[in-house]
Amino acid sequence: MYKRILITLNLIILLGSSFKEPLTIYNVQKGLVSFRSDAPLELINPISNELRGIVETQKKEFAFSINIKSFSGFNSAIQKEHFNENYLESNKYPTATFIGKIIEDIDFTKNTIVSVRAKGILTIHGVPQERIIKSELTIRNGVISIRSNFTVLLEDHNIPIPKVVHEKLASEIKVEVNGELKPK
């Protein structure tokens, strides 16, 4: 089901220019993803501005992805290396994605601020998990701003925490996503 959406969305991205009704497809222009591991001994708060994604407003379908290696702002270079190699294995699983459908019906043509829930598959570290993620949408003059906060349990995505760093790495990672989407 979601694979199909992914394929169609990819097709849309590829052939986007040839579509007749481009207004129903919104693309991420600017996007920031940050995550926060607030462990007793260490706070890790890296950020990436390489959020990519599209929203198809008629079918309410969406796909977002982030390049794991693009995260920066670790407390040390070695930490970033561990993050990429030991925990998220970014060579093997280079992206994290969230693909699905918005639960609520929204009129994307009106200027408004609404809270919506998106039901989809969140894939991190190659492990897909169904999630509902609550976001705040600000629609202003055809530009959609998305802001959402959610929690990722490392355990849900088979990300092992070695015992030694237990006090330095939280088992619940808080993720914040901010994005601005414009019609393609």
Place this chain on the structure above:
Amino acid sequence: MMKKCLLFLCIVLSHQLKAQLLGIRHYRIDVSDKNIRIFTFIKKSSGYIYLGTSNGLYKFDGIKFTLIPFKNNVTNSSITAIFEDNHKQLWIGMESGDIGRVLSGAVSLFNPEEGTPKKMITSFIQDKLDKIWFSTNGEGLYYMENKHLYNINTDDGLPDKYVHTLALADNGDVIAGTDQGLSICSISGHKKNILNLSSKNGLPDNLIKVIEPAGDNNFYIGMQDGGICIYDHTNKKFIIDQTSTVKYGQVNAIMVSQNKLWIGTEDKGLLKQTGLNGLVNEVETGGKNSNINNILQDNEGNVWLLANNNELIKTSGERVSLIVNYQPGDFEKVHAILYDNQSDIFRATPHGLIKYYKNNETKKQRIFNIHELDEKTSITALYQDINDHIWIGTMGKGLFLLNEISGEYRKINEDRMLSNGSVLSITGKGNEIFISTLEGAVHFSVTKDPSISVPMNYKEYKGLDSIGTNYIYNIFQDSKGRIWFASDGKYISVLENGKFINYNDKNGIKDKVIYSITEDIKGNIWFSTHSDGIYKFDGRIFKNYSVIDGLSDIDISAVKTDHQGNIIIVYKKGIDILNPETGQVSYLNASQGIKEINVQDLGTVAQDSSGSILVSTTDGIICYNQLTQAIHQPRTILENVQLFFSDIDKDSIHTFSYNENSFSFSFTGLYYTDPESIQYKYKLEGYDTHWLVTKDRTIPFPKLSPGKYTFRVRSSINQIFNDTDEASFEFTIEKPIWTTWWFILLCLISSGGLLYWFIKLRERNVKKVGQLQQEKIIFQFETLRNQVNPHFLFNSFNTLITIIEDDPKMAVEYVEQLSDFFRNIVSYRDKDVITIKEELRLLQTYLFIQKKRFGNNLDLIIDVSEEEQLNNFIPPLTLQLLAENAIKHNAVSKETPLSINIYIEDDHIVVSNNINIRISRAEGAGMGLQNIVNRYNLLSKKNVIIKNDIKHFVVSLPTLKKQVR
């Protein structure tokens, strides 16, 4: 002699009699004249009924509706689903899609990270893994697991996003009723397994409104247009209800009680059905209640209906119901009734009997006429024997035996006494039948035989003459085989081992007229009297039960035992149910809709094999069913405990400080059957010495003194509180800290310690003063000894001699200085301290004398300002002694001049001199310095610092700021 007659058989038109509920009461929630919509209700484990309304959540105690406030601000307060989970936590689902929980007396909205639905919540369920599921109208269903909320909707394979109801299957599957059929959902890992069952699988209608467990993994399904059916989850099959006589319309609710189905419909009101494919009755609920939204049964057996979305209706449920309606005039004519083996009902008419029965699931009547009877005779007793023949006892026309299948009957003429006798009662057990008549008692033995013509053996109880009366109302054979006779005027007798024993006033029985006898499970004999209540005979004594024991009336017409062992007492205005174990009595009376009961005729109380009891009332024949799980006494609930008028957490706080001493306790005796009758008995142990009876539900206790207390409260429907449910709250008000033994002890110990310390300090001071005194004396002695040291005098005089010759004027000055020096020594010696100025003057006098001897080889340099000289103090003769020591211990010559420096440094007065060790040491060396050190130890906390670096000898004396004493 035996006459066989053919009966007039008459089958009356089958009647669509509307079964009638008793005890109907209507309730509405009105808030400032606005009628509140009621969406749903549940019975909580505490017994309380909670209602979800357009105004929020209400708790109903049978009298008033109490609003449970919202903790959060809500724009839409409509509650459409309520659920109690396994931890007794109450969940609420709202029209807005919000989810809430009742936490410490208020509804708190549940705020998961995933957000809450935007569509109406319709139902909750908790699965076997404790996961909470809820359904929505428009977003499918949700479940909560491991801090996350998950959704199941059409994209996961749910047939429709509108889910109206949820149920839990025995294997843990969640059964969802949607607009497109049933959906069987389960979660394995994170995989959603969904099996859809619809009309293709035999479901009569896909639009499912309600799912109600039917036991054995079966579920009753209520549909919008397909009536009801059973879903067999084990075989995933539907069992269709074939009833075609009644169109259900939309089914909103199904409730199962005593194997009967109560069905709430959208248009047809309330229906009752005797199981699937059973007889369907429309049930009158009073008023226009075409729309029944929900049904529940409380712990007492009352059945509650939610009607027209705004009305709460209480009914007596299955416990008591009207099963035969009388036409006007019937009541007076019915002198006997019978509940036969098929649970069909016979009632007497002036000419015979009417049988009420069911045929092809419709109610029918059959009339049996007996020609011998006329308007003036009445049938007084009915009995069905082991051959299913009906024994009919009459007043003045003897006894008849009827075969109800063939309609044949005959008069029983075996015993001459019966031929035209007046029968008072017919009782029996197995093949033994006891007939009591105005003339005496007869015992028949029947054999198994379908024919009524077979003559029967009989025996008259001639021995009754020994009692003195033949007027027997009731004969009862107990479990031990004894036969009991209830007589008019001669109390009660028992036939045991061929002998009659009469129990009478000598045994404590106060009424001569006994009407009815029964036996409880433990073998005690119970009987009712004409006007002295009932008696229990345990084999030794007769115990009377009367109004003070909780009975409603003392004019009892019959006692029976129901299948739970309760003693059923029938009187004119109702039925009392007495629990022989506890002595508790509960009541069925006007509040359950019972009108006047026939107590004139002893034959109008009947019992069937299941223990149900029938009585004849002005409205018709009513049936009392003992419900297996029902409670008959109020449940006492301590609602809250208030401290200074604000609620406290009564489950966790039990200790209060001495000034937290004004309490009030609120409680409820929950008894929906008759809430107004509840009275309370309470006692605050530690304060009250007696139990107090009240109708108030809040009792204040202001200003309690410290101590241990237990508030105990019981509730009762009849002021008899023995063995009634009790609620209690134990608490302690602590004594003020200063009255506690440990505080007093602590105070004593610390003041003792303080005193000890003070004494010690004083002792030390005294010792110090003494020591100082001693040191002073030593010092004075030392100084004097030094100054009267012959060497000093000798040296001084030698110097003087030299000066006298050279400079007589100077000699005079020298002597003056010398005498000044000795005078000062004498005047300062008693003082502890003197100013530095005074000391320096003394020192200069001394140095003047010595300088005459050593000339310029001895030098004294003083660098102490005038202010410092006046403000700082020093023990007398200290500097002098140090200078003297310097002179004494050092060689003073031209080659080795001695220079003594005196200056102030860091609050110390420092005496420093260069060192030129003298070869021959003077006497008394070290004594003076040690004495100074000792004196300073007593006078100051600071120490005297002595430094000797070969070149210089430096003594630093702490300056004293104040004059010590």
